Amino acid sequence: ELKVEQNPLFLSMQEGKNYTIYCNYSTTSDRLYWYRQDPGKSLESLFVLLSNGAVKQEGRLMASLDTKARLSTLHITAAVHDLSATYFCAVEEDSGYALNFGKGTSLLVTP
Amino acid sequence: NAGVTQTPKFRVLKTGQSMTLLCAQDMNHEYMYWYRQDPGMGLRLIHYSVGEGTTAKGEVPDGYNVSRLKKQNFLLGLESAAPSQTSVYFCASSLGEISNQPQHFGDGTRLSIL
Numbered sequence: 001e002l003k004v005e006q007n008p009l010f011l012s013m014q015e016g017k018n019y020t021i022y023c024n025y026s027t028t029s030d031r032l033y034w035y036r037q038d039p040g041k042s043l044e045s046l047f048v049l050l051s052n053g054a055v056k057q058e059g060r061l062m063a064s065l066d067t068k069a070r071l072s073t074l075h076i077t078a079a080v081h082d083l084s085a086t087y088f089c090a091v092e093e094d095s096g097y098a099l100n101f102g103k104g105t106s107l108l109v110t111p
Numbered sequence: 112n113a114g115v116t117q118t119p120k121f122r123v124l125k126t127g128q129s130m131t132l133l134c135a136q137d138m139n140h141e142y143m144y145w146y147r148q149d150p151g152m153g154l155r156l157i158h159y160s161v162g163e164g165t166t167a168k169g170e171v172p173d174g175y176n177v178s179r180l181k182k183q184n185f186l187l188g189l190e191s192a193a194p195s196q197t198s199v200y201f202c203a204s205s206l207g208e209i210s211n212q213p214q215h216f217g218d219g220t221r222l223s224i225l
Contacts, residue, residue, distance in 0.1 A: 009151075033213050042201065043154075045213035088153060097142065097161055098169060099214060101153040 002027045004091050006102035013079050013109055021105045023072040023089035030067045031092035033099065034074055036085045043088065047074075079109045113137050117202050117217035124192045124224050132187040132220050134202030141207040143185035144169075144214065145177060147198040154201065160185055161207070192224045 003026040013019050023032070034046040047056040049065035049072060056063050060083065062075045072089055086106045090099040115136045124130055134143065142161050146154040146169075156169030160179040174196060176188045185204075189196060199221050203214040 004153075031211075035213075035216075042218045043203075043216040045215070048211065048213050050211055090154075097167070098144070098156050098159055100170075101146075101155075103151060103153040 002029075002091060002093055002100045004089060004100050004102040006087075006089055006105050009103060009105060011105055011107045013076075013107070015080055015109055015111055016078050018078065019076050021074040021076070021087055021089075021107075023074070023091075023102055025070050025072075025089075025091045025100075027070070027091060027094060028067070029091050029094065030065070032065050032072045033090045033092075034063050034072070035088045035090065037088065037104070038085050046087075074105075076107075081109050081111070083107060084109045115202055115204055115215050115217035117200075117220050119220060120218065121221045122223070124189075124222065126192060126194060126224060128192050129188070129190050130192065131189075132200055132202075132222075134185045134187070134204075134217060136183055136185075136202075136204040136215070138204060138206075138215065139182070140204035140215075141182075142205045142214075143179065144203040144205075145175070145185065145187045146201045146203065147171065147196075148201060148219075149198050157187065157200075194224045196222065197224045198222060 032049045035043040047063040052067040086104045090101045144159040145157040158177040163182040202217040205214045
């Protein structure tokens with residue numbers, strides 16, 4: 001059974017600070033996705049990581065994938081309030097059909 | 112740019128009632144999915160479909176049925192609703208196995224079972 005674990009599950013950080021969210025998974029998959037969800041809203045795709053060593057950056061967010069360590073990170077640089085949301089990582093199952101989601105990291109950026 | 116459309120957006124049911132949630136996508140996607148989201152649980156896959164006329168069980172299929180009679184539509188049915196099925200239901204779609212593209216999600220259906 002594929003397991004996907006995110007930590008931390010809750011994160012409160014000050015504006016301007018840096019922090020990293022971790023996503024560990026139990027399969028040999030090399031396809032990992034990061035999504036953002038605002039309260040009461042749908043999920044928005046942030047990054048698609050498709051191979052070992054993949055790194056993607058968009059604004060203040062940077063995601064990376066280490067398939068050997070079965071670990072992905074989402075790094076936040078100089079946080080701003082607009083980044084407050086819940087962030088999910090999702091790993092593609094070996095079948096290639098479905099995603100297995102972590103429980104999400106609820107991020108609150110405060111002044 | 113409709114993308115993935117779910118209807119209804121909100122619904123309150125009594126225990127034992129039945130209902131169908133509709134998901135429609137206009138992106139010509141092959142794969143479609145139904146998830147439920149519960150507090151602290153992330154998203155869990157209920158059923159999915161890899162093409163018209165095909166369906167498969169996900170992680171939590173019990174109490175639900177699905178149909179994909181047309182490529183653009185994926186229906187989720189609750190035959191006899193139970194309070195444990197109170198949740199937010201998300202439909203998603205994707206191009207397919209080799210597309211390397213993310214799943215696109217609808218806005219969700221908030222379902223309460225009393």
